[in-house]
Amino acid sequence: MKAIKPPSPLLWIVLGFAIVVISCAAIWIRWAQAEAPALSIAAYRLGIATLILTPIALTRRQQELRALSQTDLRYALVGGVCLALHFVFWISSLEFTSVASSVVLVTTNPIFVALGSRFLLHEPMPRALVLGILISVGGGVLVGYGDLLAGPNVLLGDGLALLGAMMASAYFLIGRRLRAHTDLLTYIFLVYGAAAIVLVTIALLGRQPLLGFSPPTYLWLLLLALGPQLIGHTSLNWALRFLPAGSVAVVVLGEPIGSALLAFFLLQEPLTPLKLFGGALILTGIYLALRAPGSAKTSG
Numbered sequence: 001m002k003a004i005k006p007p008s009p010l011l012w013i014v015l016g017f018a019i020v021v022i023s024c025a026a027i028w029i030r031w032a033q034a035e036a037p038a039l040s041i042a043a044y045r046l047g048i049a050t051l052i053l054t055p056i057a058l059t060r061r062q063q064e065l066r067a068l069s070q071t072d073l074r075y076a077l078v079g080g081v082c083l084a085l086h087f088v089f090w091i092s093s094l095e096f097t098s099v100a101s102s103v104v105l106v107t108t109n110p111i112f113v114a115l116g117s118r119f120l121l122h123e124p125m126p127r128a129l130v131l132g133i134l135i136s137v138g139g140g141v142l143v144g145y146g147d148l149l150a151g152p153n154v155l156l157g158d159g160l161a162l163l164g165a166m167m168a169s170a171y172f173l174i175g176r177r178l179r180a181h182t183d184l185l186t187y188i189f190l191v192y193g194a195a196a197i198v199l200v201t202i203a204l205l206g207r208q209p210l211l212g213f214s215p216p217t218y219l220w221l222l223l224l225a226l227g228p229q230l231i232g233h234t235s236l237n238w239a240l241r242f243l244p245a246g247s248v249a250v251v252v253l254g255e256p257i258g259s260a261l262l263a264f265f266l267l268q269e270p271l272t273p274l275k276l277f278g279g280a281l282i283l284t285g286i287y288l289a290l291r292a293p294g295s296a297k298t299s300g
Contacts, residue, residue, distance in 0.1 A: 080194020097157025
């Protein structure tokens with residue numbers, strides 16, 4: 001499907017604002033973690049977003065929702081489960097490792113998408129894609145080695161962030177199928193809603209607290225739902241209608257930079273030379289992988 005480009009200033013303003021908002025997510029999560037466990041934070045993030053979307057979707061997309069096939073509904077459910085697990089793993093990682101390491105590692109999902117496309121969809125892997133993957137793996141080793149020196153719990157956080165990246169990759173691959181014939185509001189309502197149900201259910205079964213937090217914690221949870229989820233992620237999904245998926249993914253590489261800078265100034269988290277170099281290698285590898293022929297496919 002050929003991309004339809006809106007006025008360029010609007011497109012880049014929306015994408016730039018989305019990255020700024022998404023970069024705040026790790027900071028707000030870290031502050032919320034003073035009281036709320038990872039499952040509770042994830043449940044609130046998707047739960048509030050779904051509550052806001054429900055009346056809008058049910059009044060404006062009734063016909064589209066009724067026309068969905070059972071296959072599409074199953075894909076939406078699986079996509080929601082993957083999105084839910086992505087947030088569980090990633091938010092949990094912030095309890096153990098630094099914001100910089102966590103966000104850099106969780107944004108390696110384009111690499112896993114490329115590998116999934118090769119082995120699941122049998123798409124070719126250009127040399128530039130292979131080179132990008134190897135460079136990113138090298139950067140991940142450096143980040144992991146630097147964090148290992150800080151203690152085994154920090155390395156556990158890095159592993160959780162990578163699991164979050166894998167779940168985000170599965171969510172992306174499923175979403176690419178659904179977005180080919182599903183409009184944005186219908187898509188995010190189904191997937192966000194499925195993720196919210198999964199997260200709230202797991203939190204209740206795990207006896208995780210959902211009430212009793214202080215007003216500041218509720219504020220961070222509300223901001224997570226309104227900002228990074230509804231504004232940030234939805235803006236990126238909107239941009240996929242006008243730009244190739246690879247181009248949007250390259251823009252998302254600004255998130256680790258923004259999050260690391262915010263963590264440096266607001267959380268006083270140090271940026272060691274080894275971590276900076278490893279993070280730079282990861283981002284360079286992802287950029288090369290996305291620039292490989294055939295990797296930047298247009299999504300509808």
